[in-house]
Amino acid sequence: MNGVLVVDKPADFTSFDVVSVVRRLAGREKTGHTGTLDPMATGVLPVLLGKATRAASLLEDTSKEYRAEFALGYATDTQDSTGEVLARSGTRTTEAALLASLSLFRGNILQEPPMYSAVRKDGKRLYELARQGVTVEREKRPVTIERLECVRFDETAQTGILEVRCSKGTYIRTLCADIGQALGTFGVMTALRRTSACGFSLADAVPLEAVRALAETGQLEARVLPMDQLFLERPALRVSAAQAVRFRNGGCLGLERTALARQNPPDGLRVRVYSPEQVFLGLGIVDRGQDTLKILKLFV
Structure with a gap:
């Protein structure tokens, strides 16, 4: 299987x-x-x-989509509603202010990994240190928020729902906490559902x-x-029977002998490679310097 x-x-x-x-x-x-x-x-x-x-x-570079519920007005040690409450704030926000704040988090941003995460620091997982009551400095990491929308916000309850499309490695609970901070209060994630991945x-x-x-x-x-x-966003290439044997045995293919020759593919392009019988062989990567299609990964 x-x-x-x-x-x-x-x-x-x-x-x-x-x-x-x-x-x-x-x-x-x-x-x-x-x-x-x-x-x-x-x-x-x-x-x-x-x-x-x-x-x-x-x-590693595939985006993911989430539907996240959040609450403003308090902070926890895990940045979600499962953690211990650390602080509360009486500051309240409006829907207009919330919507305006989201623009700060779209695009390429830096995130500080939460203490309750699997990121390593000096050989130890951060969550291991957190469970010992230890807090350490964490280097901020670049992530990309491709889409960030608030689809519901209850001003009375100070709760809402976000829809997010983001890069791998993005912490949605940290995003909720950072949005709260930008609004002059606190924020926690109260529920999370991943709606798309890979x-x-x-x-x-x-x-x-x-x-x-x-x-x-x-x-x-x-x-x-x-x-x-897993790779449907990559173009497909069907090769000849002889080329299929060569590819699955680890050999490069000359670009001029493939259908890619007519397409002038860019250097580094990754393609799905299939046999004449449409058997998926693996991924190839274009090397314009040598005019070859090299093996990136075999799946046969």
Whole structure:
């Protein structure tokens, strides 16, 4: 069983918990996921099975989409509603002020990783230090907020919902806390649902309980998506039978002997490579210096 099983992660499960369940049900030792979700979060978690685990390092730049609920007026040590309350503020904000503040966070911004995160500092995870009551300085990291909209805000309750499209490595709870700070108060994330990741949406996702049921009836493999679904944003290239043999054996292909020759592809372009029978072989990368298509990653 090689491919991608898109799971709708339930709350109170870690991403590792979900991978462990799928590993046992699918009977595949090699399993992994494409991006951690906090235990309180739900939603799209693509689980890689078998040869698809080779794709993990190639998915670092993929954007993700979230629907986040937040509350203003208090702060916690985890920046979400599961943590210990550290401070409260009587300052209240209006919907107009909130909407105006969002412009500060669109585009390329810097985020300070929260103490309760898996980022390493001097060889230790930040959450390990946080659990010991230790707070350390953290270097801010660049992230990109491609879309940030408030779809609902209750001025009386000081609660609302954000829709976010962002780069990998963005902390949505930190975004909520930073928005609160920009408004002269505090902010925490109260719920989080990932609606899209690696090109997959909730429509592709299977609830974890349904995964168990499918495994019991022998139907799980039917819900596993082909590996090339991870790279549909890349152009496809069908090669000849001889080229397919050469490619899968580790050899470069001359650009002039492929359909790419007519397209004048840019250096560094990544393409999906298929055999004449439409078998996905792997990813190639254009090297204009040598006029070749080199192997980026094989999946056969």
